[in-house]
Amino acid sequence: MIYDDDVCVGSFMFCREHGCEFCNECCTDHRFSNNIQIIDKLSAAFPGLTEYHFMDRPPISYVLEKVAVETKSSRPGDRVYECREHQKADCSTCFDWAKVALNNIKRQAKSSNSKVIPVDITRDEKLKFLHSMGVELSPNTRLPDDAIERKFRGAIDAAQSFEKLIDKPPFDPSSLPTWSKETSGETLQKSVSRNNIVEALANFRARSEGKQNAWDMYENTFIDLRQTVLALANGVDIGAYKAIVQDKDKSYAICIRIIEVRTIGKDPVMMLLYCRGTRDTPASTTFRWVQDTLAQSKAKRMPVLNITASPEEQKLLLAILNLNARRLSSNYSPQRRQTEASFVLSFLLPIAPIGQQDLGRLTNHTGCVVCGKKTTSKCSQCLSVEYCGTDCQRSHWKEHKPMCNSLKGGDWVDINFSMMSTEMRLSAAMGQKLYFSHVSFMTAPKNTYDTDNPPPIPSNIHGDSPFLIKMQKGSSVLIYDRQRSVQVYLCSDVDPKGYEKTMAQMHTGPRGLKVYRWAKRTGETRLSVCLNKAPAKDPLW
Incomplete structure (x- = not known):
């Protein structure tokens, strides 16, 4: 019997609202009735498992979002579903x-052996995450999946300065000193806070325009x-x-308990246990933990943090926790509570904007701009982009x-730049010490440079590829x-x-007062700028 809250897709039952075999929100579990249809195949593939084990198999979820769409039926009131790929009703393939x-059962067994929380992050999601971290890759890139995965993991490590803080995994925090507000002189929140001048300037401009951030x-x-x-x-x-x-919809959640906070050099590291609960999986792993946590909070007046995070943000957080969990030494084994048997042990380092040197390493790749293979030609019109062949050139057009x-x-036009303006260098020659940022003179030395110690020559994150620059009018042109x-100066002298x-x-x-132009880095202190041609549209920065 099919109830109004259920749908039948390819002979399997799912909840109508979400298209899930198991759904906490709809209070349904169709795995028992669905297993009857495939029990022979399940038993043949896993002879060591019983029907009881199959009752707890990973459910098939969100089929109405992923593979199925309702179509017209010849009989009024009937619901018929066709696959999205072939537009075929009851598609035997999809x-x-x-x-x-x-x-799903094989994937669950594999993830259980890896001792991390399974999280499915698609190629497109990894590219979006990389973009949010400042690693700009073409959305149509044909770089292989393993290359995208290496860049994704590299970006995570760069953001948490992993290689600078931890010499070599496995990481055993047992010998590290315990962090405390008294010894650090500031709160933990301030100790893990990280930013850079790019974000500071962007926020400054936003607030001058009436926005909060x-x-x-x-x-x-x-x-x-x-x-x-x-x-x-x-x-x-x-x-x-x-x-x-x-x-916001309470469909996905990560339960976290901070065990302790240790110190690596001057940086805190939060040791924690974590587990994931979702709308389409049995809540047994997290339900009791949440119950006990809320009960303790009420009885002992212990606050519990409720943090709102989108499903995408939770995936990125899980990716970081899973990556760090694999690097922990088995010698570090803090005491768990009874409800935390299925929780995974990991750690969080302070997470910062990725530095320019790391961005250059992660963004730049030799070869075809689309797939990274050996190049054989350039764009014949602008001669600025290299390709491996016509297929990649057409896809990139x-x-x-x-x-x-x-x-x-x-x-x-080739131009030679300086790290200080003419005025700054003149002040230095006269023995005057001035503090400055890249955009203005400052009265305090915090987060600034001075005329005795100018900024280092910037690394080239763009490789041979053209990039947009802003050239701002002044006695010295800020670029x-x-x-x-x-962030350099073009000076008349x-x-x-x-x-x-x-x-x-x-x-x-x-x-x-300013122009935007395309440029290429052609030397340590030299740019080649296309001076007489403006971009089709001025960017908003």
Whole structure:
């Protein structure tokens, strides 16, 4: 019998609202009735398991979002579903639930052996996460999946400065000193807080325009994640060592208990246990923990953190925790509570914006701009982008077209830049010590440079690829890119010809004060700039 709250897709039953075999929200579990249809295949594939074991197999979830869509039926009132890929009703390929169930059981067994929480992150999601972390790759890139995975893991390690803090896994925190507010001189929240000048300037501009921050909540997954880490640290400061991280719809949640906080050098490391609960999986692993946690909170007045995080942010957090969990030494085995038997042990380091040197390493790859293979040709119109062949060039054209049109027939001018403006160098020559940032003179030395110790020459994160720069009018022309990986000066006394040609273009920009142009790094202190061709549209930075 099919109830109004159920649907039948390819002979399997699912909840109607979410398309799940098991659903906590709809209070349904169709695995028993569905198993009857495939019990022979299940038993043949797993002869050591019984029907009782199959009752607890991983459920098939969200089929109405992933593979099935309702279509018209010849009989009124009937619901018929066809697959999204072939638009075929009762598709034997897409609705092969026996195959899906078997693969789910195999994947569960594999993840159980790896001692981490299973999390399915697609290739597109990894590219979006990398983008939020500042690692810009083409959404149409043909880089192989293993290359994308290496960049994703590399970005996570760069964000938490893993290689700088931990010499070599396995990591055993037992010998590290315990962190305390008294010894560090500041709260844990402040100790784990990290930012950089790019974000500081973006937030400054946003507040001058009446916004609270440059990025709204749930706009940038990586920034949201760092806010969650700050919230966990603040929880320790106020005595809340347990947290429930869940989305607004309460469909996905991560249960966390901070065990202790150790110190690596001057950096705190939060040791923790974590487990995941979702709408489409049995809640036995987390339900009792949540019950006990809420009961203790009420009886002992122990605060519990409730942190709102999107499903995407939770996936990124799980990716970090899983990566760190694999690196922990088996010698570190803190005491667990009875409800934490299925929880995984891991740690969190302070998470910061990725530095320019690491961004350069993660963004740049030799070879074809699309797939990374050996190049055989360049774009014939702008000669700025290299490809392995016509297939990659055609696939990249839609993305490349605006830049190509901006560069075609352009006059490329070599300019030599300086790390200090003419005024700064003149002050230094006169023995005056000035403190400055990249954009203004400062009265205090914190987070600034001085005329005796100018900024180091920036590393090249763009490789041979063109990138947009802003050239801002002044007695010395300030030049910087979107990521602030390049923040330099074009000075009349260093490069008079380049300065003259650049100033001649300033009238073409907004109010005659700034222009945006394409540039390439051609030397340690040299840029080649397409001066006479503006981009199709000025970027908003």
